[in-house]
Ligand SMILES: Nc1ncnc2c1ncn2[C@@H]1O[C@H](COP(=O)(O)OP(=O)(O)OP(=O)(O)O)[C@@H](O)[C@H]1O
Protein backbone atom coordinates (compact mmCIF):
# COMPACT_ATOMS: atom_id res chain seq x y z
CA UNK A 1 0.00 0.00 0.00
CA UNK A 2 1.21 3.48 -0.79
CA UNK A 3 -0.18 6.59 0.80
CA UNK A 4 0.07 10.37 0.60
CA UNK A 5 -1.18 12.06 3.75
CA UNK A 6 -2.04 15.76 3.80
CA UNK A 7 0.65 16.64 1.28
CA UNK A 8 1.43 20.30 0.67
CA UNK A 9 3.90 21.44 -1.97
CA UNK A 10 4.62 25.03 -2.97
CA UNK A 11 7.15 25.84 -5.66
CA UNK A 12 9.35 28.93 -5.40
CA UNK A 13 8.06 29.72 -1.96
CA UNK A 14 8.58 33.30 -0.82
CA UNK A 15 9.24 34.60 -4.34
CA UNK A 16 6.91 36.39 -6.73
CA UNK A 17 6.71 33.09 -8.65
CA UNK A 18 5.23 31.24 -5.69
CA UNK A 19 2.98 28.44 -6.99
CA UNK A 20 0.98 26.23 -4.68
CA UNK A 21 1.06 22.89 -6.50
CA UNK A 22 -0.47 20.57 -3.92
CA UNK A 23 -2.82 21.82 -1.21
CA UNK A 24 -3.55 18.95 1.11
CA UNK A 25 -3.59 15.77 -0.95
CA UNK A 26 -4.75 12.56 0.71
CA UNK A 27 -4.34 9.62 -1.58
CA UNK A 28 -4.21 5.98 -0.57
CA UNK A 29 -3.64 3.15 -3.04
CA UNK A 30 -4.04 -0.38 -1.67
CA UNK A 31 -1.65 -3.07 -2.85
CA UNK A 32 -2.49 -4.40 -6.28
CA UNK A 33 -4.82 -1.59 -7.27
CA UNK A 34 -4.56 0.13 -10.65
CA UNK A 35 -5.62 3.79 -10.36
CA UNK A 36 -5.93 6.31 -13.18
CA UNK A 37 -5.45 10.01 -12.53
CA UNK A 38 -6.96 12.86 -14.53
CA UNK A 39 -7.08 16.61 -14.15
CA UNK A 40 -6.45 19.78 -16.12
CA UNK A 41 -3.02 21.27 -16.81
CA UNK A 42 -1.23 22.31 -13.67
CA UNK A 43 -3.65 20.43 -11.41
CA UNK A 44 -0.81 18.72 -9.57
CA UNK A 45 -0.81 15.24 -11.09
CA UNK A 46 2.86 15.11 -12.00
CA UNK A 47 3.82 16.78 -8.75
CA UNK A 48 1.97 14.06 -6.84
CA UNK A 49 3.86 11.33 -8.68
CA UNK A 50 7.11 13.23 -8.09
CA UNK A 51 6.31 13.35 -4.38
CA UNK A 52 5.72 9.60 -4.40
CA UNK A 53 9.00 9.00 -6.22
CA UNK A 54 10.89 11.42 -3.99
CA UNK A 55 11.91 13.94 -6.65
CA UNK A 56 9.88 16.78 -5.12
CA UNK A 57 10.29 17.35 -1.36
CA UNK A 58 7.13 18.02 0.61
CA UNK A 59 6.43 21.09 2.66
CA UNK A 60 4.01 19.25 4.88
CA UNK A 61 2.58 15.75 5.05
CA UNK A 62 3.92 12.21 4.92
CA UNK A 63 4.49 9.55 2.29
CA UNK A 64 4.22 5.97 3.44
CA UNK A 65 4.87 2.73 1.65
CA UNK A 66 3.68 -0.53 3.16
CA UNK A 67 3.21 1.27 6.48
CA UNK A 68 6.76 2.66 6.53
CA UNK A 69 7.34 6.42 6.51
CA UNK A 70 9.49 7.11 3.45
CA UNK A 71 8.99 10.89 3.35
CA UNK A 72 12.70 11.58 3.73
CA UNK A 73 14.05 8.77 1.59
CA UNK A 74 16.12 9.80 -1.44
CA UNK A 75 14.92 8.90 -4.93
CA UNK A 76 17.41 6.10 -5.50
CA UNK A 77 16.44 4.37 -2.28
CA UNK A 78 12.74 4.48 -3.09
CA UNK A 79 13.48 3.15 -6.56
CA UNK A 80 13.85 -0.32 -5.10
CA UNK A 81 10.11 -0.34 -4.43
CA UNK A 82 8.79 2.32 -6.77
CA UNK A 83 9.51 2.32 -10.47
CA UNK A 84 8.33 4.76 -13.08
CA UNK A 85 7.86 5.43 -16.75
CA UNK A 86 8.25 9.05 -17.77
CA UNK A 87 6.32 11.00 -20.35
CA UNK A 88 9.45 11.66 -22.38
CA UNK A 89 10.89 8.43 -23.86
CA UNK A 90 14.34 10.06 -23.68
CA UNK A 91 14.27 10.21 -19.87
CA UNK A 92 13.26 6.63 -19.20
CA UNK A 93 16.15 5.00 -21.02
CA UNK A 94 19.84 5.78 -21.35
CA UNK A 95 20.59 6.35 -25.01
CA UNK A 96 24.35 5.87 -24.73
CA UNK A 97 23.89 2.33 -23.45
CA UNK A 98 22.67 -0.71 -25.35
CA UNK A 99 19.22 -2.22 -24.83
CA UNK A 100 20.79 -5.02 -22.84
CA UNK A 101 22.80 -2.62 -20.67
CA UNK A 102 19.63 -0.65 -19.97
CA UNK A 103 17.95 -3.83 -18.79
CA UNK A 104 21.00 -4.64 -16.67
CA UNK A 105 20.63 -1.22 -15.04
CA UNK A 106 16.97 -1.86 -14.33
CA UNK A 107 17.85 -5.29 -12.98
CA UNK A 108 20.20 -3.58 -10.51
CA UNK A 109 17.28 -1.66 -9.07
CA UNK A 110 16.24 -4.63 -6.96
CA UNK A 111 19.28 -6.92 -7.19
CA UNK A 112 22.78 -6.00 -6.01
CA UNK A 113 25.07 -4.42 -8.59
CA UNK A 114 28.61 -5.48 -8.31
CA UNK A 115 32.08 -5.59 -9.70
CA UNK A 116 30.92 -8.45 -11.90
CA UNK A 117 30.15 -8.07 -15.56
CA UNK A 118 26.75 -6.47 -15.84
CA UNK A 119 25.68 -8.72 -18.66
CA UNK A 120 25.87 -12.46 -18.52
CA UNK A 121 24.39 -15.07 -20.78
CA UNK A 122 21.34 -15.76 -18.65
CA UNK A 123 20.43 -12.08 -18.67
CA UNK A 124 20.77 -11.92 -22.44
CA UNK A 125 18.43 -14.89 -22.86
CA UNK A 126 15.90 -13.58 -20.33
CA UNK A 127 15.89 -10.10 -21.88
CA UNK A 128 15.50 -11.47 -25.40
CA UNK A 129 12.49 -13.42 -24.25
CA UNK A 130 10.90 -10.40 -22.60
CA UNK A 131 11.34 -7.99 -25.50
CA UNK A 132 10.18 -10.63 -27.96
CA UNK A 133 6.69 -10.40 -26.46
CA UNK A 134 6.52 -6.80 -27.71
CA UNK A 135 6.70 -8.04 -31.27
CA UNK A 136 8.98 -5.17 -32.31
CA UNK A 137 11.93 -7.33 -33.30
CA UNK A 138 14.04 -5.84 -30.52
CA UNK A 139 15.30 -9.28 -29.54
CA UNK A 140 17.66 -9.06 -32.50
CA UNK A 141 18.91 -5.62 -31.55
CA UNK A 142 19.92 -6.17 -27.92
CA UNK A 143 23.39 -4.76 -28.55
CA UNK A 144 22.13 -1.65 -30.32
CA UNK A 145 22.35 1.60 -28.44
CA UNK A 146 18.92 2.71 -27.24
CA UNK A 147 19.47 6.06 -28.95
CA UNK A 148 18.86 4.24 -32.25
CA UNK A 149 15.30 3.25 -31.32
CA UNK A 150 12.12 5.15 -32.10
CA UNK A 151 10.16 6.92 -29.37
CA UNK A 152 7.56 4.16 -29.19
CA UNK A 153 10.21 1.44 -29.03
CA UNK A 154 12.03 3.32 -26.29
CA UNK A 155 8.83 3.76 -24.33
CA UNK A 156 8.06 0.06 -24.62
CA UNK A 157 11.58 -0.69 -23.39
CA UNK A 158 11.10 1.80 -20.50
CA UNK A 159 7.93 0.00 -19.52
CA UNK A 160 9.61 -3.40 -19.48
CA UNK A 161 12.54 -1.94 -17.55
CA UNK A 162 10.24 -0.39 -14.97
CA UNK A 163 8.62 -3.78 -14.44
CA UNK A 164 11.91 -5.65 -14.04
CA UNK A 165 12.63 -7.13 -10.63
CA UNK A 166 10.22 -7.10 -7.80
CA UNK A 167 9.44 -3.45 -7.16
CA UNK A 168 5.75 -3.29 -6.33
CA UNK A 169 4.59 0.19 -7.28
CA UNK A 170 4.53 1.47 -10.84
CA UNK A 171 4.09 5.18 -11.61
CA UNK A 172 3.12 6.18 -15.14
CA UNK A 173 2.99 9.87 -16.02
CA UNK A 174 1.27 10.31 -19.38
CA UNK A 175 3.64 7.71 -20.69
CA UNK A 176 1.84 7.43 -23.99
CA UNK A 177 1.42 11.17 -24.60
CA UNK A 178 4.50 11.57 -26.78
CA UNK A 179 3.58 8.69 -29.08
CA UNK A 180 1.48 8.49 -32.23
CA UNK A 181 -2.05 7.11 -31.60
CA UNK A 182 -1.30 3.60 -32.82
CA UNK A 183 1.88 3.22 -30.82
CA UNK A 184 0.16 4.82 -27.83
CA UNK A 185 -2.57 2.18 -27.96
CA UNK A 186 0.02 -0.54 -28.20
CA UNK A 187 1.99 0.75 -25.20
CA UNK A 188 -1.20 1.21 -23.18
CA UNK A 189 -2.36 -2.29 -23.96
CA UNK A 190 1.04 -3.67 -22.97
CA UNK A 191 0.81 -1.68 -19.74
CA UNK A 192 -2.57 -3.21 -18.89
CA UNK A 193 -1.31 -6.72 -19.55
CA UNK A 194 1.87 -6.33 -17.50
CA UNK A 195 0.20 -4.62 -14.55
CA UNK A 196 -2.41 -7.34 -14.43
CA UNK A 197 0.04 -10.21 -14.81
CA UNK A 198 2.41 -8.95 -12.12
CA UNK A 199 -0.36 -7.74 -9.82
CA UNK A 200 1.32 -4.33 -9.52
CA UNK A 201 0.08 -1.35 -7.58
CA UNK A 202 -0.09 1.21 -10.37
CA UNK A 203 -0.87 4.90 -10.72
CA UNK A 204 -1.34 6.17 -14.26
CA UNK A 205 -1.76 9.82 -15.19
CA UNK A 206 -3.58 10.39 -18.45
CA UNK A 207 -5.16 13.27 -20.29
CA UNK A 208 -7.87 11.17 -21.84
CA UNK A 209 -10.98 10.81 -19.71
CA UNK A 210 -12.19 7.87 -21.75
CA UNK A 211 -8.86 6.12 -21.25
CA UNK A 212 -8.95 6.89 -17.55
CA UNK A 213 -12.39 5.33 -17.15
CA UNK A 214 -11.57 2.26 -19.20
CA UNK A 215 -8.23 1.45 -17.59
CA UNK A 216 -7.65 0.06 -14.12
CA UNK A 217 -10.28 -0.10 -11.42
CA UNK A 218 -10.36 3.38 -9.92
CA UNK A 219 -10.16 6.97 -11.17
CA UNK A 220 -9.27 10.11 -9.26
CA UNK A 221 -9.41 13.68 -10.49
CA UNK A 222 -7.07 16.46 -9.41
CA UNK A 223 -8.00 20.10 -9.54
CA UNK A 224 -5.92 23.03 -8.26
CA UNK A 225 -3.75 20.86 -6.08
CA UNK A 226 -6.47 18.74 -4.53
CA UNK A 227 -8.29 15.52 -5.27
CA UNK A 228 -11.86 16.49 -6.01
CA UNK A 229 -13.23 13.20 -7.18
CA UNK A 230 -12.53 9.55 -6.49
CA UNK A 231 -14.58 6.77 -8.06
CA UNK A 232 -14.27 3.03 -8.16
CA UNK A 233 -16.40 -0.10 -8.37
CA UNK A 234 -19.98 0.19 -9.59
CA UNK A 235 -20.02 3.97 -9.46
CA UNK A 236 -17.19 4.13 -11.96
CA UNK A 237 -18.34 1.23 -14.08
CA UNK A 238 -21.47 3.06 -15.17
CA UNK A 239 -19.70 6.33 -15.78
CA UNK A 240 -19.24 8.13 -19.06
CA UNK A 241 -17.11 11.12 -19.94
CA UNK A 242 -20.21 13.38 -19.89
CA UNK A 243 -20.99 12.28 -16.34
CA UNK A 244 -17.48 13.29 -15.30
CA UNK A 245 -17.89 16.72 -16.86
CA UNK A 246 -21.25 17.15 -15.23
CA UNK A 247 -19.88 16.12 -11.86
CA UNK A 248 -17.04 18.56 -12.23
CA UNK A 249 -19.41 21.41 -12.97
CA UNK A 250 -21.58 20.53 -10.00
CA UNK A 251 -18.76 20.34 -7.45
CA UNK A 252 -16.58 23.17 -8.73
CA UNK A 253 -19.24 25.52 -10.04
CA UNK A 254 -17.34 26.01 -13.31
CA UNK A 255 -16.86 24.31 -16.65
CA UNK A 256 -13.83 22.12 -17.04
CA UNK A 257 -11.60 24.15 -19.30
CA UNK A 258 -9.13 21.81 -20.84
CA UNK A 259 -9.64 20.79 -24.43
CA UNK A 260 -7.29 17.88 -24.07
CA UNK A 261 -9.40 16.39 -21.36
CA UNK A 262 -12.53 16.51 -23.47
CA UNK A 263 -11.03 14.62 -26.35
CA UNK A 264 -11.55 10.88 -26.65
CA UNK B 265 64.40 14.23 -33.76
CA UNK B 266 66.87 11.73 -32.30
CA UNK B 267 65.95 8.26 -31.05
CA UNK B 268 66.60 9.50 -27.55
CA UNK B 269 64.19 12.38 -28.00
CA UNK B 270 61.65 10.11 -29.66
CA UNK B 271 61.65 7.69 -26.73
CA UNK B 272 61.49 10.57 -24.28
CA UNK B 273 58.46 11.99 -26.07
CA UNK B 274 56.82 8.57 -26.06
CA UNK B 275 57.52 8.34 -22.34
CA UNK B 276 55.76 11.60 -21.45
CA UNK B 277 53.04 10.75 -23.97
CA UNK B 278 52.20 7.59 -22.04
CA UNK B 279 52.29 9.41 -18.70
CA UNK B 280 49.85 11.97 -20.03
CA UNK B 281 47.82 9.09 -21.42
CA UNK B 282 46.84 8.46 -17.79
CA UNK B 283 45.76 12.08 -17.45
CA UNK B 284 43.78 11.72 -20.68
CA UNK B 285 42.02 8.60 -19.37
CA UNK B 286 41.08 10.57 -16.26
CA UNK B 287 39.75 13.42 -18.38
CA UNK B 288 37.77 10.90 -20.44
CA UNK B 289 36.21 9.53 -17.26
CA UNK B 290 35.19 12.92 -15.90
CA UNK B 291 34.32 14.86 -19.05
CA UNK B 292 32.88 12.13 -21.22
CA UNK B 293 31.56 9.45 -18.87
CA UNK B 294 30.48 11.48 -15.83
CA UNK B 295 29.71 14.74 -17.58
CA UNK B 296 31.69 16.46 -14.83
CA UNK B 297 34.25 18.98 -16.11
CA UNK B 298 36.91 18.54 -13.47
CA UNK B 299 39.71 21.06 -12.95
CA UNK B 300 41.10 19.40 -9.82
CA UNK B 301 43.77 17.75 -11.97
CA UNK B 302 45.77 21.00 -12.01
CA UNK B 303 46.38 20.29 -8.34
CA UNK B 304 46.26 16.51 -8.17
CA UNK B 305 49.02 16.01 -10.75
CA UNK B 306 51.61 17.89 -8.67
CA UNK B 307 50.03 16.39 -5.55
CA UNK B 308 50.91 12.92 -6.79
CA UNK B 309 54.44 14.09 -7.53
CA UNK B 310 54.83 15.82 -4.15
CA UNK B 311 53.48 12.94 -2.09
CA UNK B 312 55.60 10.41 -3.93
CA UNK B 313 58.81 12.48 -3.73
CA UNK B 314 58.31 13.37 -0.08
CA UNK B 315 57.70 9.76 0.90
CA UNK B 316 60.73 8.51 -1.00
CA UNK B 317 63.15 11.27 0.03
CA UNK B 318 62.03 12.25 3.52
CA UNK B 319 60.70 8.98 4.81
CA UNK B 320 62.81 6.63 2.71
CA UNK B 321 59.82 4.67 1.48
CA UNK B 322 59.86 2.07 -1.25
CA UNK B 323 59.14 3.95 -4.53
CA UNK B 324 56.35 1.56 -5.56
CA UNK B 325 54.54 2.04 -2.29
CA UNK B 326 55.09 5.80 -2.47
CA UNK B 327 53.63 5.83 -5.99
CA UNK B 328 50.59 3.89 -4.78
CA UNK B 329 50.01 6.29 -1.90
CA UNK B 330 50.31 9.21 -4.33
CA UNK B 331 47.41 7.73 -6.31
CA UNK B 332 45.36 7.39 -3.12
CA UNK B 333 46.04 11.05 -2.31
CA UNK B 334 44.80 11.96 -5.80
CA UNK B 335 41.63 9.97 -5.16
CA UNK B 336 41.03 11.95 -1.97
CA UNK B 337 41.46 15.24 -3.86
CA UNK B 338 38.97 14.25 -6.56
CA UNK B 339 36.55 12.91 -4.00
CA UNK B 340 36.66 16.24 -2.16
CA UNK B 341 35.87 18.19 -5.34
CA UNK B 342 32.91 15.94 -6.08
CA UNK B 343 31.78 16.23 -2.46
CA UNK B 344 31.70 20.03 -2.66
CA UNK B 345 29.56 19.68 -5.76
CA UNK B 346 27.26 16.87 -4.61
CA UNK B 347 26.76 17.84 -1.00
CA UNK B 348 26.88 21.62 -1.18
CA UNK B 349 25.83 22.21 -4.78
CA UNK B 350 28.97 24.18 -5.63
CA UNK B 351 29.37 24.40 -9.41
CA UNK B 352 31.67 21.56 -10.55
CA UNK B 353 34.13 23.82 -12.32
CA UNK B 354 34.38 26.11 -9.31
CA UNK B 355 34.76 23.19 -6.89
CA UNK B 356 37.68 21.96 -9.00
CA UNK B 357 39.32 25.38 -9.02
CA UNK B 358 38.96 25.61 -5.22
CA UNK B 359 40.68 22.27 -4.82
CA UNK B 360 43.43 23.09 -7.33
CA UNK B 361 44.21 26.32 -5.51
CA UNK B 362 44.27 24.76 -2.07
CA UNK B 363 46.40 21.90 -3.35
CA UNK B 364 49.00 24.42 -4.48
CA UNK B 365 49.53 25.42 -0.84
CA UNK B 366 49.22 21.85 0.38
CA UNK B 367 51.89 20.68 -2.07
CA UNK B 368 54.28 23.36 -0.82
CA UNK B 369 53.70 22.03 2.69
CA UNK B 370 54.21 18.42 1.69
CA UNK B 371 57.51 19.17 -0.02
CA UNK B 372 58.54 21.80 2.51
CA UNK B 373 59.34 24.11 -0.42
CA UNK B 374 58.61 24.72 -4.09
CA UNK B 375 60.30 21.50 -5.20
CA UNK B 376 61.72 18.20 -4.05
CA UNK B 377 64.60 16.69 -6.05
CA UNK B 378 64.79 12.91 -6.34
CA UNK B 379 68.56 12.72 -6.41
CA UNK B 380 70.43 9.64 -5.32
CA UNK B 381 67.28 7.74 -4.37
CA UNK B 382 65.70 4.71 -5.99
CA UNK B 383 62.65 5.31 -8.18
CA UNK B 384 60.34 2.73 -9.74
CA UNK B 385 62.50 2.93 -12.86
CA UNK B 386 65.55 1.66 -10.97
CA UNK B 387 63.75 -1.66 -10.47
CA UNK B 388 64.59 -2.49 -14.07
CA UNK B 389 68.26 -1.54 -13.79
CA UNK B 390 69.57 -5.08 -14.02
CA UNK B 391 68.06 -6.03 -17.37
CA UNK B 392 71.03 -4.91 -19.39
CA UNK B 393 68.95 -2.51 -21.48
CA UNK B 394 69.39 1.22 -21.31
CA UNK B 395 66.99 3.01 -18.99
CA UNK B 396 65.72 5.31 -21.72
CA UNK B 397 64.49 2.24 -23.63
CA UNK B 398 63.00 0.46 -20.64
CA UNK B 399 61.04 3.36 -19.22
CA UNK B 400 58.81 4.06 -22.24
CA UNK B 401 58.04 0.34 -22.40
CA UNK B 402 57.26 0.27 -18.70
CA UNK B 403 55.09 3.39 -18.87
CA UNK B 404 53.28 2.07 -21.93
CA UNK B 405 52.52 -1.11 -19.98
CA UNK B 406 51.24 0.89 -16.98
CA UNK B 407 49.00 3.05 -19.14
CA UNK B 408 47.65 0.07 -21.07
CA UNK B 409 46.96 -1.78 -17.83
CA UNK B 410 44.98 1.17 -16.51
CA UNK B 411 43.13 1.32 -19.83
CA UNK B 412 42.19 -2.35 -19.61
CA UNK B 413 41.07 -2.01 -15.98
CA UNK B 414 38.87 0.96 -16.87
CA UNK B 415 37.36 -0.89 -19.79
CA UNK B 416 36.57 -3.87 -17.59
CA UNK B 417 35.18 -1.63 -14.86
CA UNK B 418 32.89 0.26 -17.22
CA UNK B 419 31.25 -3.01 -18.18
CA UNK B 420 30.52 -4.14 -14.64
CA UNK B 421 27.27 -3.48 -12.80
CA UNK B 422 28.83 -0.46 -11.12
CA UNK B 423 30.46 0.66 -14.33
CA UNK B 424 27.25 0.86 -16.33
CA UNK B 425 25.65 2.55 -13.33
CA UNK B 426 28.37 5.19 -13.51
CA UNK B 427 27.85 5.64 -17.25
CA UNK B 428 24.12 6.07 -16.74
CA UNK B 429 24.68 8.51 -13.86
CA UNK B 430 26.69 10.71 -16.21
CA UNK B 431 24.58 10.31 -19.34
CA UNK B 432 21.09 10.47 -17.83
CA UNK B 433 20.93 11.28 -14.11
CA UNK B 434 17.11 11.20 -13.89
CA UNK B 435 16.99 7.75 -15.39
CA UNK B 436 19.89 6.59 -13.22
CA UNK B 437 18.14 7.74 -10.05
CA UNK B 438 14.88 6.15 -11.10
CA UNK B 439 16.83 2.92 -11.45
CA UNK B 440 18.12 3.07 -7.92
CA UNK B 441 21.55 4.53 -8.68
CA UNK B 442 22.97 7.00 -6.18
CA UNK B 443 24.20 9.56 -8.69
CA UNK B 444 26.13 11.51 -6.04
CA UNK B 445 28.13 8.46 -4.95
CA UNK B 446 28.96 7.70 -8.56
CA UNK B 447 30.39 11.20 -8.98
CA UNK B 448 32.41 10.90 -5.77
CA UNK B 449 33.88 7.62 -6.87
CA UNK B 450 34.40 8.51 -10.53
CA UNK B 451 36.02 11.90 -9.98
CA UNK B 452 38.14 10.31 -7.25
CA UNK B 453 39.25 7.60 -9.66
CA UNK B 454 40.12 10.09 -12.38
CA UNK B 455 42.28 12.07 -9.98
CA UNK B 456 43.94 8.92 -8.70
CA UNK B 457 45.07 8.28 -12.27
CA UNK B 458 46.22 11.88 -12.64
CA UNK B 459 48.18 11.73 -9.38
CA UNK B 460 49.71 8.44 -10.52
CA UNK B 461 50.79 10.23 -13.68
CA UNK B 462 52.26 13.04 -11.57
CA UNK B 463 54.18 10.58 -9.39
CA UNK B 464 55.63 8.83 -12.46
CA UNK B 465 56.42 12.14 -14.13
CA UNK B 466 58.39 13.30 -11.09
CA UNK B 467 60.35 10.05 -11.09
CA UNK B 468 61.19 10.39 -14.79
CA UNK B 469 62.45 13.93 -14.43
CA UNK B 470 64.05 13.49 -11.04
CA UNK B 471 62.05 16.13 -9.18
CA UNK B 472 58.62 17.13 -8.01
CA UNK B 473 57.70 20.75 -8.55
CA UNK B 474 54.83 22.84 -7.25
CA UNK B 475 54.35 24.39 -10.69
CA UNK B 476 54.28 21.19 -12.70
CA UNK B 477 50.47 21.11 -12.67
CA UNK B 478 50.03 24.21 -14.76
CA UNK B 479 48.19 23.33 -17.94
CA UNK B 480 47.59 19.66 -17.07
CA UNK B 481 43.85 20.10 -17.55
CA UNK B 482 44.43 21.41 -21.05
CA UNK B 483 46.84 18.59 -21.87
CA UNK B 484 44.26 16.04 -20.73
CA UNK B 485 41.52 17.72 -22.73
CA UNK B 486 43.72 18.18 -25.77
CA UNK B 487 44.48 14.46 -25.73
CA UNK B 488 40.82 13.49 -25.49
CA UNK B 489 39.71 15.96 -28.15
CA UNK B 490 42.55 15.27 -30.58
CA UNK B 491 42.35 11.51 -30.05
CA UNK B 492 38.60 11.10 -30.33
CA UNK B 493 38.24 13.45 -33.28
CA UNK B 494 41.00 11.80 -35.31
CA UNK B 495 40.29 8.18 -34.43
CA UNK B 496 37.13 6.12 -34.24
CA UNK B 497 35.64 6.30 -30.75
CA UNK B 498 32.26 4.64 -30.81
CA UNK B 499 32.98 1.98 -28.22
CA UNK B 500 34.62 2.57 -24.87
CA UNK B 501 37.65 0.55 -25.91
CA UNK B 502 38.09 2.64 -29.06
CA UNK B 503 37.58 5.89 -27.18
CA UNK B 504 40.05 5.08 -24.41
CA UNK B 505 42.67 3.92 -26.93
CA UNK B 506 42.05 7.13 -28.86
CA UNK B 507 42.66 9.16 -25.69
CA UNK B 508 46.06 7.57 -25.14
CA UNK B 509 46.93 7.94 -28.81
CA UNK B 510 45.81 11.55 -28.52
CA UNK B 511 48.18 12.10 -25.58
CA UNK B 512 51.12 10.64 -27.48
CA UNK B 513 50.28 12.57 -30.65
CA UNK B 514 49.92 15.72 -28.64
CA UNK B 515 53.39 15.31 -27.09
CA UNK B 516 54.84 14.79 -30.56
CA UNK B 517 53.07 17.87 -31.85
CA UNK B 518 54.55 19.92 -29.01
CA UNK B 519 58.01 18.41 -29.48
CA UNK B 520 57.93 19.13 -33.20
CA UNK B 521 56.70 22.67 -32.68
CA UNK B 522 59.50 23.34 -30.21
CA UNK B 523 62.07 21.64 -32.46
CA UNK B 524 61.17 23.56 -35.57
CA UNK B 525 63.82 26.25 -35.48
CA UNK B 526 62.06 28.47 -37.97
CA UNK B 527 59.21 28.93 -35.48
CA UNK B 528 61.66 30.24 -32.94
CA UNK B 529 59.83 28.72 -29.95
CA UNK B 530 61.37 28.05 -26.57
CA UNK B 531 60.59 25.35 -24.00
CA UNK B 532 58.71 27.91 -21.95
CA UNK B 533 56.28 28.39 -24.85
CA UNK B 534 54.78 24.94 -24.23
CA UNK B 535 51.67 26.28 -22.53
CA UNK B 536 50.96 28.68 -25.35
CA UNK B 537 51.45 25.96 -27.95
CA UNK B 538 49.09 23.71 -25.98
CA UNK B 539 46.40 26.32 -25.67
CA UNK B 540 46.61 27.11 -29.39
CA UNK B 541 46.37 23.41 -30.25
CA UNK B 542 43.28 22.98 -28.09
CA UNK B 543 41.65 26.07 -29.50
CA UNK B 544 42.32 24.81 -33.04
CA UNK B 545 40.92 21.38 -32.16
CA UNK B 546 37.78 22.95 -30.69
CA UNK B 547 37.33 25.19 -33.70
CA UNK B 548 37.85 22.27 -36.07
CA UNK B 549 35.70 19.76 -34.24
CA UNK B 550 32.51 19.27 -36.20
CA UNK B 551 30.30 17.52 -33.70
CA UNK B 552 28.49 19.68 -31.20
CA UNK B 553 28.46 17.04 -28.52
CA UNK B 554 31.14 15.96 -26.12
CA UNK B 555 33.62 18.18 -24.43
CA UNK B 556 33.22 21.10 -26.73
CA UNK B 557 29.90 22.17 -25.29
CA UNK B 558 31.44 22.99 -21.92
CA UNK B 559 33.76 25.48 -23.47
CA UNK B 560 31.96 26.97 -26.41
CA UNK B 561 28.95 29.17 -26.12
CA UNK B 562 26.30 28.63 -28.75
CA UNK B 563 26.46 30.85 -31.77
CA UNK B 564 24.06 33.79 -31.77
CA UNK B 565 21.60 33.37 -34.62
N1 LIG C 1 9.66 22.38 -10.97
C1 LIG C 1 8.68 23.28 -10.84
N2 LIG C 1 8.97 24.55 -10.52
C2 LIG C 1 7.98 25.48 -10.39
N3 LIG C 1 6.69 25.21 -10.53
C3 LIG C 1 6.33 23.96 -10.86
C4 LIG C 1 7.31 22.93 -11.03
N4 LIG C 1 6.67 21.78 -11.34
C5 LIG C 1 5.38 22.08 -11.36
N5 LIG C 1 5.14 23.39 -11.08
C6 LIG C 1 3.85 24.05 -10.97
O1 LIG C 1 3.06 23.28 -10.09
C7 LIG C 1 1.72 23.19 -10.57
C8 LIG C 1 1.34 21.72 -10.73
O2 LIG C 1 2.10 21.17 -11.78
P1 LIG C 1 2.02 19.67 -12.25
O3 LIG C 1 3.17 19.44 -13.16
O4 LIG C 1 1.91 18.80 -11.08
O5 LIG C 1 0.66 19.63 -13.06
P2 LIG C 1 0.03 18.46 -13.89
O6 LIG C 1 -1.27 18.15 -13.24
O7 LIG C 1 0.95 17.35 -14.07
O8 LIG C 1 -0.26 19.19 -15.26
P3 LIG C 1 -0.07 18.69 -16.76
O9 LIG C 1 -1.34 18.02 -17.10
O10 LIG C 1 0.10 19.94 -17.52
O11 LIG C 1 1.11 17.80 -16.81
C9 LIG C 1 1.68 23.98 -11.85
O12 LIG C 1 1.17 25.24 -11.56
C10 LIG C 1 3.11 24.07 -12.29
O13 LIG C 1 3.34 25.26 -12.97
Ligand SMILES: [Mg+2]
Pocket residue numbers: 045046047173
Ligand atom coordinates in the same frame (compact mmCIF):
# COMPACT_ATOMS: atom_id res chain seq x y z
MG1 LIG D 1 2.10 16.53 -15.74
